[in-house]
Amino acid sequence: MSESNHSGTTSMPSSKRAFDIVTDSLGKRYAAEKRFRIYGIVSIMLAIAFLLILLVSIVSKGLPAFTYTQVQLPITYDETVVDPEGGRDVDTLSRANYSALIKSSLRELFPEVTERSELRKLNKIVSSGADFLLRNRILENPDLIGTQEQVWLPVDDEVDTYLLLKDNEAFGTGRLSESQVSWVNRLIQDGKMENRFNRTFFTASDSREPESAGILGALVGSALTLLITLIISFPLGVAAAVYLEEFAPKNRWTDLIEVNINNLAAVPSIIFGLLGLAVFINFFGLPRSAPLVGGLVLSLMTLPTIIIASRASLKSVPPSIREGALGIGASKMQTVTHHVLPLALPGMMTGTIIGMAQALGETAPLLMIGMVAFIVEVPGGIFDSATVLPVQIYLWADSPERAFVALTSATIMVLLTFLILMNGLAVLLRKRFEKRW
Amino acid sequence: MNNKAIFALVGLVSASIVGISTQAFAASRDNISIVGSSTVYPFSTTVAEQFGKSTKFKTPKVESTGTGGGMKLFCKGVGVDTPDMTNASRRIKDSEYQQCLDNGVKEIVEVKIGYDGIVIANSKKADLLDLTLKDIYLALAKDIPNPDGSEGTIPNPHKTWKDVNSALPADKIEVLGPPPTSGTRDAFVELAMEGGCKKFDWIKALKKSDKSAYKTQCHTIREDGAYIEAGENDNLIVQKLEANPKALGIFGYSFLDQNSDIVQGSKVGGVNPTFDAIASGDYPVSRALYFYAKKAHIGVIPGMKEFLAEFTSEKAWGPDGYLSEKGLIPLPDNERSGMASSVNNLDALKLASQ
Numbered sequence: 001m002s003e004s005n006h007s008g009t010t011s012m013p014s015s016k017r018a019f020d021i022v023t024d025s026l027g028k029r030y031a032a033e034k035r036f037r038i039y040g041i042v043s044i045m046l047a048i049a050f051l052l053i054l055l056v057s058i059v060s061k062g063l064p065a066f067t068y069t070q071v072q073l074p075i076t077y078d079e080t081v082v083d084p085e086g087g088r089d090v091d092t093l094s095r096a097n098y099s100a101l102i103k104s105s106l107r108e109l110f111p112e113v114t115e116r117s118e119l120r121k122l123n124k125i126v127s128s129g130a131d132f133l134l135r136n137r138i139l140e141n142p143d144l145i146g147t148q149e150q151v152w153l154p155v156d157d158e159v160d161t162y163l164l165l166k167d168n169e170a171f172g173t174g175r176l177s178e179s180q181v182s183w184v185n186r187l188i189q190d191g192k193m194e195n196r197f198n199r200t201f202f203t204a205s206d207s208r209e210p211e212s213a214g215i216l217g218a219l220v221g222s223a224l225t226l227l228i229t230l231i232i233s234f235p236l237g238v239a240a241a242v243y244l245e246e247f248a249p250k251n252r253w254t255d256l257i258e259v260n261i262n263n264l265a266a267v268p269s270i271i272f273g274l275l276g277l278a279v280f281i282n283f284f285g286l287p288r289s290a291p292l293v294g295g296l297v298l299s300l301m302t303l304p305t306i307i308i309a310s311r312a313s314l315k316s317v318p319p320s321i322r323e324g325a326l327g328i329g330a331s332k333m334q335t336v337t338h339h340v341l342p343l344a345l346p347g348m349m350t351g352t353i354i355g356m357a358q359a360l361g362e363t364a365p366l367l368m369i370g371m372v373a374f375i376v377e378v379p380g381g382i383f384d385s386a387t388v389l390p391v392q393i394y395l396w397a398d399s400p401e402r403a404f405v406a407l408t409s410a411t412i413m414v415l416l417t418f419l420i421l422m423n424g425l426a427v428l429l430r431k432r433f434e435k436r437w
Numbered sequence: 438m439n440n441k442a443i444f445a446l447v448g449l450v451s452a453s454i455v456g457i458s459t460q461a462f463a464a465s466r467d468n469i470s471i472v473g474s475s476t477v478y479p480f481s482t483t484v485a486e487q488f489g490k491s492t493k494f495k496t497p498k499v500e501s502t503g504t505g506g507g508m509k510l511f512c513k514g515v516g517v518d519t520p521d522m523t524n525a526s527r528r529i530k531d532s533e534y535q536q537c538l539d540n541g542v543k544e545i546v547e548v549k550i551g552y553d554g555i556v557i558a559n560s561k562k563a564d565l566l567d568l569t570l571k572d573i574y575l576a577l578a579k580d581i582p583n584p585d586g587s588e589g590t591i592p593n594p595h596k597t598w599k600d601v602n603s604a605l606p607a608d609k610i611e612v613l614g615p616p617p618t619s620g621t622r623d624a625f626v627e628l629a630m631e632g633g634c635k636k637f638d639w640i641k642a643l644k645k646s647d648k649s650a651y652k653t654q655c656h657t658i659r660e661d662g663a664y665i666e667a668g669e670n671d672n673l674i675v676q677k678l679e680a681n682p683k684a685l686g687i688f689g690y691s692f693l694d695q696n697s698d699i700v701q702g703s704k705v706g707g708v709n710p711t712f713d714a715i716a717s718g719d720y721p722v723s724r725a726l727y728f729y730a731k732k733a734h735i736g737v738i739p740g741m742k743e744f745l746a747e748f749t750s751e752k753a754w755g756p757d758g759y760l761s762e763k764g765l766i767p768l769p770d771n772e773r774s775g776m777a778s779s780v781n782n783l784d785a786l787k788l789a790s791q
Contacts, residue, residue, distance in 0.1 A: 128759070132490055170561060171698040208483040208763070285518065288470070289498060370472075374482040374499035376489055377468075385468070385498045395501070398670050400479065400695040400764060405672075 058416075062409030068198035068211060069160045071126060071187055073105045076148040077138065088142050098131035098138075099123075102153070109192075110183060121180050125187075127154040129212035152196060157210040157403040159184055163195075165402075201410065205376050206392065210403030213396070215411055217378045221291055221371075221386030222360060224379060228295020229302060229359050234352050236299075237306030241348070244307075245314040246336050265304035272301045273365030281369060288370035289385040297365045302355035309351020313344040346433035353426040357419050363390045389415045466517040469497035469738055473507025473524030474620055475669060476553060476689060477726050480765050481524050487759065488747045494740030499524075504620045512537035515733045521741060522730045526553070526620030529729060534788050544732035544785040548745070549776055550754055552766040554690035554715035554723040555625050556702035557612075558675075560682040564606065566598075566703040570721060573705070574633025576601045576610050577664055579657040588639045593659050613667040613674045614658075614687035624724040625687055629705070631655040632721060675700055690715060690723075691764025715766045716756075723766065732783055749777040 082096045130153040165171040187193035205217030248254045276297035325335040379386035396408040478501045489496025504525045511523035580590040598605035615622040634655035643651040671688040678686045702710035714720040735741045
């Protein structure tokens with residue numbers, strides 16, 4: 001390019017000027033380009049660094065939650081305590097005083113503790129939820145009554161927090177008393193207290209005791225909510241996209257609809273929550289806190305995303321496919337359903353999965369419809385009260401007990417895993433099935 | 438892809454939505470529904486969990502909506518589609534009570550459950566502060582009384598704690614606290630700010646002559662960056678204090694209790710914010726916590742009466758109860774037994790305005 005420029009300007013008196021200007025400024029231009037690249041690299045590095053800091057802090061805080069300190073106690077299922085009437089009646093068995101079994105076992109291990117207030121402290125080493133574990137064991141297998149077995153029971157969250165932080169000098173003995181610390185140390189020396197895999201985290205629902213709290217309820221709630229979202233938003237989104245792209249006449253009305261769909265995609269999600277409260281709960285009278293309402297609200301939120309992605313993928317199907325089909329006598333509908341839709345479907349599914357992943361991480365709209373709540377029972381259907389994973393994170397992050405910090409980060413890890421899996425699936429679908437023309 | 442299948446699916450979904458919405462949900466609900474304050478939430482949920490585990494009833498659902506939001510839902514009317522109880526970190530207001538009455542919520546059982554201290558804490562790396570209510574007011578108010586002693590105000594000129602009181606360190610005033618939507622903020626303003634504000638005689642006299650001017654004078658927190666609204670998350674404030682030893686934070690006593698290795702509560706009026714000092718009333722910045730129950734729902738929603746009994750039992754709200762372990766400061770013995778019996782009789786609330 002500079003050559004032709006050069007030959008064109010030789011006849012002029014001020015010859016080689018343009019050429020010189022270009023040559024002289026070349027170094028500057030290269031430097032500018034280099035700088036520009038460096039800006040880009042720096043911003044990417046910064047983004048990666050922040051991401052790493054975030055991940056490292058979440059993982060390092062969250063990992064302790066996957067294990068929990070447990071204590072091995074010899075439990076004697078005394079028939080006079082568990083089933084005084086001997087009828088093996090479920091009602092009697094479930095209301096028996098199982099904490100008495102734990103207390104007597106602790107008392108046997110530490111016979112030297114006799115004073116009342118010290119005994120209370122001793123009993124506090126074991127989680128206050130441990131008696132329910134024993135109850136469940138007995139209800140599952142009533143033949144255990146009258147026998148003795150070694151049971152691993154979770155300790156109180158104060159003990160677990162102490163063992164986690166005891167190397168920190170400022171923490172000292174935390175909220176444990178000196179005597180409790182000495183008992184804990186003795187149990188560790190005897191090999192009766194150790195860090196074991198925290199099954200409760202995956203099998204229990206929300207609890208105010210960190211050692212009995214788990215994510216099952218929130219996980220099921222998220223699954224039910226997303227199921228509703230998928231059932232509603234995918235067919236509606238695809239149908240809307242197909243109509244707008246393939247059938248609708250191009251006029252003022254369809255333009256208006258298109259603009260509005262694009263606008264809807266940018267509406268803050270809390271607005272959808274307010275809409276859900278007004279329409280689904282107040283007008284239709286659907287129950288508060290139910291995954292059904294959550295799913296409806298989130299599908300309003302994901303619909304624009306799905307419509308936009310679906311339209312883009314319909315647009316990318318080349319006209320020759322449609323013309324070919326029409327040319328050999330297919331009807332308009334046959335063209336769409338037999339040829340265009342199958343080719344566009346991978347792109348539509350990718351859009352849907354990304355929309356779903358967005359919905360999975362949403363809390364703001366759920367605040368308005370009562371899904372930010374303490375719910376202990378695992379939801380059994382779309383009408384039961386439920387929370388979702390991000391709400392669980394929010395609720396635990398606000399709890400005063402130290403042990404919830406680890407649970408919060410562990411739940412974030414679970415949520416991130418699901419998001420990565422969903423996005424991975426979207427990438428996979430695109431790689432496997434998307435056709436390029 | 439079969440087009441018939443798509444249309445069938447779309448039809449099915451829309452039919453089911455219509456079907457669901459027309460179905461009567463109001464028919465029954467077998468778990469108690471509780472809404473309200475995020476300060477009472479930890480206590481309410483603890484009782485709910487115990488109640489669910491130890492009785493045949495389902496575990497109540499507890500929503501954290503904030504005191505005002507809870508009142509709004511609670512007072513919307515009577516019926517299974519409205520909450521049965523609401524938690525509050527302050528007493529019900531006359532206006533809210535009136536709204537309840539207007540909407541047919543005639544009989545409300547008020548339960549005062551205990552106290553929550555509001556602490557002004559800093560990092561353990563810094564020195565323990567000894568503040569008075571007057572110091573707090575002079576450090577955080579938007580306009581302070583004229584320093585020359587005459588009536589009238591000037592915009593708060595104080596930059597450091599030493600400006601406020603020469604006995605305090607020369608550190609910049611930097612206080613992390615809750616936003617105006619929070620019940621903790623309401624209580625802090627009412628107890629600490631107003632408490633310090635009243636120390637000026639002419640302002641105290643103002644209360645009688647011009648109540649709204651008095652409120653503006655005492656309740657307005659400065660907006661020049663010395664008071665930083667840190668959101669509703671008290672754990673976040675604790676973490677920020679750890680990172681910045683010069684800053685102070687305002688939050689509930691239970692967070693101080695759980696993080697006593699990181700933060701320390703400043704003395705207020707010479708009193709340390711300890712469990713005993715708050716319980717005895719010596720610590721000046723503490724507030725009562727309440728919950729309200731609809732009498733009309735008792736007998737309709739299973740377990741209401743039993744839940745009230747559980748909440749007001751000694752093993753829950755007593756000095757050695759499980760709520761005290763969660764940081765609730767129990768009511769004095771006589772007040773507690775009086776409250777328990779009035780809850781047992783389901784005495785309906787009567788406000789002075791009635």
